[in-house]
Amino acid sequence: MYDYLIFALKRFLQLLAVVFAGISAAFLVSHLSPISPVETIIGRVAGQSTYSPGAINSLRETLTEIFGLNVPLHEQYFNFLGRFVVGDLGPSLIAFPTPAMQLVMLALPWTVGLLTLSTIFTWLVGNILGGLAGYYQNSRLLKAFGVVAIGVQPIPYYIVAFLMVIIFGFLWPVLPISGGFAMNVRPSWSPEFVLSVLRHAILPATSLVIVGLGTWFLGMRALVSNIVTEDYVTYAELAGVKRDRIVGSYVIRNALVPQLTALAMALGGIFSGTVITEQVFAYPGLGSLLVRAVNGGDSAVVLAVSCIAVVAVASAIFLIDMIHPLLDPRIKAE
Amino acid sequence: MRKLKALLASAVLASMAVGGIATGQEGEAAAPPITEFPREQTLIINNPEQPATNPPMFNMWVAGNGAAWSNGLHQLALDTLWFIDPDAGLDGALYNQLAAGPWEYNEDFTEMTVRLREGILWSDGEEFTADDVVFTVETQMATPGMVWSAPFSENVESVEAVDDYTVHFTLKQPNSRFHALFSVRWNAAWIMPEHIFSEVEDVTAFDFNPPVSLGPYTLHSFDPNGYWYIWEKREDWDKTAIAQWGEPGPQYVIYRSIPSTDNRLIEMVNGNLDMIHDLTPEGMFSLVQQSETSRGWFPGFPYAHPDPTLPMVIFNHQNEMFQDKRVRWALALMLDARAISMASYRGAATLSAIAIPPTGTHPRDYHGPLQDWLIDYELDTGSRTIKPYDPTIGLQVADMVRPQFGDEVPTDEEAIRTAFGYGWWKQDIEAANELLEAAGFTKQGNQWMTPDGQPFAFTLNTFTEGVINRMGTIIAQQWSQQGIQVTAEADPQIYASSLPLGNYAAATAWSIETWGGDPDLSFFLDSWHSDYLAEPGERQTARNWQRWQDPRLDEIIEEVRQTEFTDPRNLELGHEFVKLMVDEMPIIPVMSFNVFSAYDTRYWTGFPTAEENPYANIVTNWANSKYILTQLKPTQQQ
Numbered sequence: 001m002y003d004y005l006i007f008a009l010k011r012f013l014q015l016l017a018v019v020f021a022g023i024s025a026a027f028l029v030s031h032l033s034p035i036s037p038v039e040t041i042i043g044r045v046a047g048q049s050t051y052s053p054g055a056i057n058s059l060r061e062t063l064t065e066i067f068g069l070n071v072p073l074h075e076q077y078f079n080f081l082g083r084f085v086v087g088d089l090g091p092s093l094i095a096f097p098t099p100a101m102q103l104v105m106l107a108l109p110w111t112v113g114l115l116t117l118s119t120i121f122t123w124l125v126g127n128i129l130g131g132l133a134g135y136y137q138n139s140r141l142l143k144a145f146g147v148v149a150i151g152v153q154p155i156p157y158y159i160v161a162f163l164m165v166i167i168f169g170f171l172w173p174v175l176p177i178s179g180g181f182a183m184n185v186r187p188s189w190s191p192e193f194v195l196s197v198l199r200h201a202i203l204p205a206t207s208l209v210i211v212g213l214g215t216w217f218l219g220m221r222a223l224v225s226n227i228v229t230e231d232y233v234t235y236a237e238l239a240g241v242k243r244d245r246i247v248g249s250y251v252i253r254n255a256l257v258p259q260l261t262a263l264a265m266a267l268g269g270i271f272s273g274t275v276i277t278e279q280v281f282a283y284p285g286l287g288s289l290l291v292r293a294v295n296g297g298d299s300a301v302v303l304a305v306s307c308i309a310v311v312a313v314a315s316a317i318f319l320i321d322m323i324h325p326l327l328d329p330r331i332k333a334e
Numbered sequence: 335m336r337k338l339k340a341l342l343a344s345a346v347l348a349s350m351a352v353g354g355i356a357t358g359q360e361g362e363a364a365a366p367p368i369t370e371f372p373r374e375q376t377l378i379i380n381n382p383e384q385p386a387t388n389p390p391m392f393n394m395w396v397a398g399n400g401a402a403w404s405n406g407l408h409q410l411a412l413d414t415l416w417f418i419d420p421d422a423g424l425d426g427a428l429y430n431q432l433a434a435g436p437w438e439y440n441e442d443f444t445e446m447t448v449r450l451r452e453g454i455l456w457s458d459g460e461e462f463t464a465d466d467v468v469f470t471v472e473t474q475m476a477t478p479g480m481v482w483s484a485p486f487s488e489n490v491e492s493v494e495a496v497d498d499y500t501v502h503f504t505l506k507q508p509n510s511r512f513h514a515l516f517s518v519r520w521n522a523a524w525i526m527p528e529h530i531f532s533e534v535e536d537v538t539a540f541d542f543n544p545p546v547s548l549g550p551y552t553l554h555s556f557d558p559n560g561y562w563y564i565w566e567k568r569e570d571w572d573k574t575a576i577a578q579w580g581e582p583g584p585q586y587v588i589y590r591s592i593p594s595t596d597n598r599l600i601e602m603v604n605g606n607l608d609m610i611h612d613l614t615p616e617g618m619f620s621l622v623q624q625s626e627t628s629r630g631w632f633p634g635f636p637y638a639h640p641d642p643t644l645p646m647v648i649f650n651h652q653n654e655m656f657q658d659k660r661v662r663w664a665l666a667l668m669l670d671a672r673a674i675s676m677a678s679y680r681g682a683a684t685l686s687a688i689a690i691p692p693t694g695t696h697p698r699d700y701h702g703p704l705q706d707w708l709i710d711y712e713l714d715t716g717s718r719t720i721k722p723y724d725p726t727i728g729l730q731v732a733d734m735v736r737p738q739f740g741d742e743v744p745t746d747e748e749a750i751r752t753a754f755g756y757g758w759w760k761q762d763i764e765a766a767n768e769l770l771e772a773a774g775f776t777k778q779g780n781q782w783m784t785p786d787g788q789p790f791a792f793t794l795n796t797f798t799e800g801v802i803n804r805m806g807t808i809i810a811q812q813w814s815q816q817g818i819q820v821t822a823e824a825d826p827q828i829y830a831s832s833l834p835l836g837n838y839a840a841a842t843a844w845s846i847e848t849w850g851g852d853p854d855l856s857f858f859l860d861s862w863h864s865d866y867l868a869e870p871g872e873r874q875t876a877r878n879w880q881r882w883q884d885p886r887l888d889e890i891i892e893e894v895r896q897t898e899f900t901d902p903r904n905l906e907l908g909h910e911f912v913k914l915m916v917d918e919m920p921i922i923p924v925m926s927f928n929v930f931s932a933y934d935t936r937y938w939t940g941f942p943t944a945e946e947n948p949y950a951n952i953v954t955n956w957a958n959s960k961y962i963l964t965q966l967k968p969t970q971q972q
Contacts, residue, residue, distance in 0.1 A: 034827060034831055035827060035830055035831075036830065036831070037398070039830045039831065039834065040398075040830060041397050041398035043829055043830060044398075045397050045398075045481050046876055047829075047876070049515075049519070049520070049521060049522060050485075050511065050514035050515060050517075050519075050522075050856070050857055051484075051485055051876070052485060052488060052860065052861065053861050053866040053875035053876065054484075054488050055484035055485040055487075055488050056484070056875045056876060057875055058483075058484040058487065058488065059397065059479075059483070059484040062478040062479045062483070062484070063397065063398065063479060066478075066479050092387075092388075092400065093398065094387050094398065094400055095387045095388035095391065095398075095399055095400025096396075096398050096399055096400070097399075097538070097539060098388050098391070098399070098400060103387065103388065103400075106389075106558065106559070107559070110559070162596065165594075165596065165597060165600065166596075166600075169597070169600045169604070170600045170603065170604075173600075173604050177597055177600060177601070178561070178590070178592055178597055178601065179557070179561050179562070180557075180559055180561070183371070183557070183562055183564065183588065184370055184371065186555070187558060279593050279594055280594055280597070281597075282385075282561060282591070282592050282593055282594065282597060284385070284559035284560075284561065288384065288385065288593075289387075292384055292387055295826075296387075297830075
């Protein structure tokens with residue numbers, strides 16, 4: 001137990017270092033953007049109106065001062081670190097003075113909801129089918145699934161998404177192709193709202209599942225195909241261990257270790273959102289917010305999203321590191 | 335048992351996700367659980383903006399607070415003194431909206447008096463008065479960083495309410511166009527409700543949610559994610575300024591943000607959209623094929639509505655390469671406008687050889703009257719004199735698209751000119767070569783060399799997508815074919831930094847936007863005065879991106895400043911400007927910015943049309959589009 005605590009402490013310190021390096025890099029990158037939020041706003045305010053050049057210059061000076069952009073970069077960095085510790089990432093520059101985190105928290109549930117469910121579903125089904133296909137290599141059904149998976153795998157996501165829109169929105173218009181819920185319901189715990197959310201999530205979620213399934217399936221099948229040739233599997237078969245037990249406890253369990261790590265990475269990665277899904281299906285989420293923030297030069301929102309993603313990925317890896325010794329005795333021994 | 339557990343776990347996960355969403359969408363739980371919008375009473379409009387960044391923010395007077403503008407807020411709920419429509423208007427392009435009549439200046443344009451309409455009510459029953467106008471100006475002057483703070487502070491010495499319905503401005507310096515701050519082209523300084531904002535401690539942090547409306551609609555509900563906003567007609571709509579044009583038809587108006595153009599098309603075909611702001615050319619062609627009830631501004635090809643904006647080739651005049659007008663003219667004569675029209679708009683472009691967008695009243699004021707002058711215009715190439723203008727280019731483009739679009743393409747010459755433009759410079763490579771040689775350029779093989787022996791090569795910055803990107807690409811190709819190494823570069827920061835900082839040699843964008851419904855050119859021209867010219871490397875303020883200066887231009891601008899807006903002399907000055915632009919060719923005008931706006935007549939009729947009743951701009955994000963609602967009638971389909 002003492003060894004495990006030392007191991008956990010080391011990993012925790014590593015986590016802090018990764019988070020610090022990650023958010024510092026995110027700060028630097030977001031502040032090196034050539035896009036000026038002030039110019040973006042001026043473009044919007046003055047672009048379609050009779051705004052004299054003198055007035056534009058005056059507005060530029062005012063906004064630069066209000067946004068605190070007249071402060072040196074290192075000073076902005078230390079201010080940011082101070083605020084980050086208390087969870088305040090400052091005001092958004094494309095929705096000033098609304099806190100950047102407020103905008104992020106509005107979009108976050110949609111992204112987490114859509115991607116967590118579709119990622120876990122894809123991971124589960126892909127790994128189970130991949131594991132079975134790797135073990136029962138003569139099954140025609142699983143072979144056929146393998147062919148389909150290989151066929152679908154290289155299709156770019158946006159093609160799949162557009163196909164879904166065209167098929168279910170145009171040729172056979174039975175599912176909504178835009179929005180997170182219908183305009184005639186209101187967010188609440190009512191059955192109408194819940195059903196509306198689920199109905200609107202079908203197409204985006206299915207498109208993600210179709211594209212994601214093949215990756216997990218093929219990866220797991222390859223892993224299992226190697227494991228079934230291991231001596232201990234052959235020995236178990238010769239010893240008359242039941243096949244279900246061999247598949248579940250000997251083969252898939254061993255193959256799961258790298259897949260679990262990949263799942264953690266995938267779950268951590270969902271905090272960056274899915275820009276294409278959101279654009280194609282007009283679906284709310286972090287991806288579109290991030291794109292708007294990047295295009296608007298809003299370093300605060302970019303940082304807020306990046307920080308969440310950095311913390312999420314690092315934390316997921318930390319958790320997996322903590323679980324690994326429980327799953328794999330070899331890691332514990334080390 | 336395991337299956338049951340898995341099922342339960344899945345259900346918990348799903349409900350957590352939905353629950354997170356439900357609880358994340360603050361402020362909406364109080365709304366009725368189910369509301370219906372009868373289709374025959376509901377107009378659904380595409381809002382071209384991305385979903386609102388800050389959906390519950392309606393305080394449009396604060397710069398950069400993330401409030402959506404064209405979600406119905408500035409079309410249906412806000413109002414101001416005058417509107418100038420880019421098209422014909424219901425009774426002329428100039429609307430006296432909250433003002434009872436036109437602006438009144440004193441002799442030297444240092445004072446302006448406005449008389450307001452009486453009996454106009456805010457949606458909470460408060461009367462609109464001169465106090466609202468005074469408050470709007472004084473508050474923004476006292477609060478830097480609001481949208482109109484800077485222009486008010488720059489212009490206004492004082493503002494006072496003479497009585498409840500009369501406002502008097504005293505200006506810091508003469509300004510014959512001060513009223514333009516309150517004249518909507520796309521938007522303008524909207525009037526603030528004094529009785530609401532005067533109670534607010536910090537106007538810049540106030541969300542104005544729900545907005546108290548001065549227009550005929552009030553906010554019904556909105557998507558907490560900013561994808562849609564629903565507006566409902568006020569019971570007292572007749573107490574708003576728009577009532578003079580009739581009762582708005584729809585009981586409900588929904589503005590939907592749909593980023594993907596494909597989805598917009600599908601939603602209209604499915605009957606879930608009545609008006610689309612913009613499609614791609616191909617999207618428009620597809621829509622009219624798929625839906626019998628959908629159409630564009632023109633009944634057939636080219637469908638699109640020409641905006642009062644002029645896409646062009648902009649030369650950076652602080653770059654040595656482009657300081658000789660013979661070089662600029664040579665580059666213009668190397669271009670084939672027909673190919674540009676086909677490549678950018680699939681032929682659906684409205685070409686303009688002169689520096690005025692061919693839209694609104696401009697063809698009547700400029701393009702038509704200047705035809706003879708253009709036809710007779712002579713250019714000295716250094717070797718001979720040529721007449722470079724070809725008045726038949728528009729007709730030629732119409733002939734080129736006729737095999738594909740057949741009867742959709744107009745045959746009447748006047749209709750063709752309205753849709754495809756009058757004429758353009760004929761491609762004349764020989765003359766272009768003579769001009770370059772006269773300017774000291776030499777040709778080695780197929781490569782033009784500058785007078786100092788360097789290859790004549792430059793980058794052409796252009797948009798990252800869309801018709802302007804296509805236009806930039808084909809122009810770069812045409813110049814490259816003639817021996818000039820031009821690379822088209824997709825530039826995501828073209829307006830944000832490249833043009834303002836002068837970090838470009840040439841670009842396809844625009845520096846000319848006009849009222850459209852009035853020949854006055856001050857909207858863009860005032861900023862072209864040499865007083866505003868930035869030094870190389872410094873930020874050029876909008877809109878003289880070409881950094882061009884000419885004493886003759888300054889003279890025109892200075893006279894415009896001293897000429898009253900409605901004075902016919904403005905048109906003469908406009909003609910002088912056009913002729914100077916042709917002589918000097920500081921930019922190469924190409925065409926209007928045609929917007930593939932579409933509308934569907936399944937549920938509503940009465941939309942403006944190019945051929946019969948061009949009473950308003952159909953581009954849905956313009957505030958002027960509110961006048962359309964007064965003309966709409968339901969078709970009774972459900």
